[in-house]
Each structure stands twice: as C-alpha cells, then as structure tokens.
Amino acid sequence: MIPITDANNTQTCLLVIDMQNASFSPEFPCYDTVGVLERINAITDLSRKKGIPVILVQHNGSTQNEYVPMTTDWELLPDLIVEKTDILLEKTANDVFYNTDLETGLKAVNITNLIITGAATEFCVDSSVQSALTKDFNVLIVDDAHTTADKPHLSGEQITKHYNWVWSNLTPTKGKIEIKSCETILKELA
Template structure:
C-alpha cells in the first residue's frame, strides 16, 4: 500500500512567497486523489507551535491550507519538531498496515520535508518524493529554487543501507505508474 504524507501544508506555513505554490498545491491534491483511488492512505502532518505563535493549535494559521481537499478517511498527525516521526503517532499509524512506499510532499523543503525524508529512510521505508510537490520560501543566502535544486541533488545521493532508497518523481510520473513503478 502507498501512504502519502502531506507535511505542514498549513495556512501559517504556506505563504504567497512560497516557490510555485499554486502548482505545488494542485500537485498535492492530484497525488492525494490518486493514492486514495489506489486504496492507499493519506496522512496530513500538522506542526504545532507554542501558545501565541502562528501555528498555535486551533488557530487560523495552524489549519490546513484552504486549497487542500482532505477526504473523510484521511488521517492527521500533529508534531512539534521538523521530524514527523519524533514523538508522534506516525510510526504507529504506519505499522497498522503494510506500507510498500511512503510518498512525501509538502512544505518546507529545507526543514520538515528534508528531516522527515531522512527519518523515513532511517525507519526502513522506501521513500518517493514528489519533486514538484514540495516548496519553500526564499532564504537570506539562497533562492527557493536553489534550495529545492540542492535538496533534490542531496536526496538522490544519500548514502543509505542496502534495500533502502529515495526516488524522486513528478506527480505526473506517480499518476502514470502502478504501485510497483511499472508503466501501466
């Protein structure tokens, strides 16, 4: 079974300054619909901040981005660190069924997406990253496009134990293949 993790796509995280935001949001919705159609599971990861901060639980900034299209059977996991596995119920939810592939997308490339990807490989998952399904904002030293390009290169060249892998693919490529990555 495929499991799609949608990381931190929240009102207070996804600002107008995020790189190719409109297309990324559309790709996330397309991927979620595809995974559900293939009897997979969709899990929304939401970051919790402290009281009074932008991602305070229950606040408008903490809510999922208004463009997302969650379905009734989707799950939600709350976290307080960049790693979606750290001190959360994510590993427990993933242990409830056989996970063939863990598909990642979301925001921010250089923080929570990267940390969760590395943690997922450490937990033994085959990881697929939607190369057009994650985004970030400009940083003082790098453009968002440079950050994304850098992380794509790093993820392709991670040194991982035998049997663990990270595969980057576009949303169109995900939609065009069956769960075992063989063309339809």
C-alpha cells in the same frame, strides 16, 4: 517505482507535510505555491482512488507560539483538498516521526513505502525524509510537490532543486529512495 503492494503485501502511504496557512504567509511566499498545491491535490486524489492512505501532517508550534492549534495559521490551506478518509497527524518538531505514533502505526498495517510531499523543503520535509530512511522505509519524493520560501542566500526554487539533488544522492538504509515528478508518479499509479 516503489510498489503500492507486492508479494510481501507491503503498502504505500502518502504524507502531505505542513501545507498550513502559516507556511505560506504573504511576507514569505513559497516557490510555485499554486503549482505545488495542484500537484499535491492531483496525487492525493489518485492515491485515495487507489486505496493509498493519505496522511495530512500539521505542525503544532505552541511552545514557540506559532502554528498554534485551532488558529488560522495552523489550519491547512483552503485550496488543499481534504477528505473524511484522510488521517490527520499533529507533530511538534520538524521530523514527522518525532514523538508521534506514525512509525508504529505504519508498521502495524505493514506500510513500508512512503510518498512524501509538502513544506518546508529544507526543514520538515528534509527531516522527515532522513528520518524515514533511518527507519528503513522506502521513500518516494515528489520532486515538484514540495516547496519553501526564499532565504537570504538562496531562492525557494534553488532550495527545492538542491534538496532534490541531495535526496537523489543519499545512501539509503534497508529501504530505497527515489525522486520523481508528479506527472511520472501519476502515470505509474494510474
């Protein structure tokens, strides 16, 4: 498992990407929304107890007139448990690192390990995973804590399974990439 801390005092951070109302609209329901949300809540709870920072990412799509800040669509899902200690990060592109201070902030406090969850698998989650690898972070993807809606050619379930396979076969840079279930990660963190 990617360590919480090691001899080099590296740290782990949990990213929860775009768990916003607009990502879970009734006309485009996401695969296993209830289960994914329960698993994200479980892993954020244990992360907080272990001192792992939780960053909740919210997409700001003002330029596309979607996910507009301070609207219902932009808000985090009401069943997503949010604590005062959580860090809120706004992004304007699929990649959480694009035009944000995330990389600088993580490296300033010696965080090199990222646990990644959220929505949408093939857009913001994948872009963020790929970007984190090019920035030499160790990446741990919670294989059953990311989701997306059905597309004309694939179901949301097929997309999440496909990306779990893709990520498990990526060539990492200096960091490493792992894909594990929430249950496995919770046991390892406990």
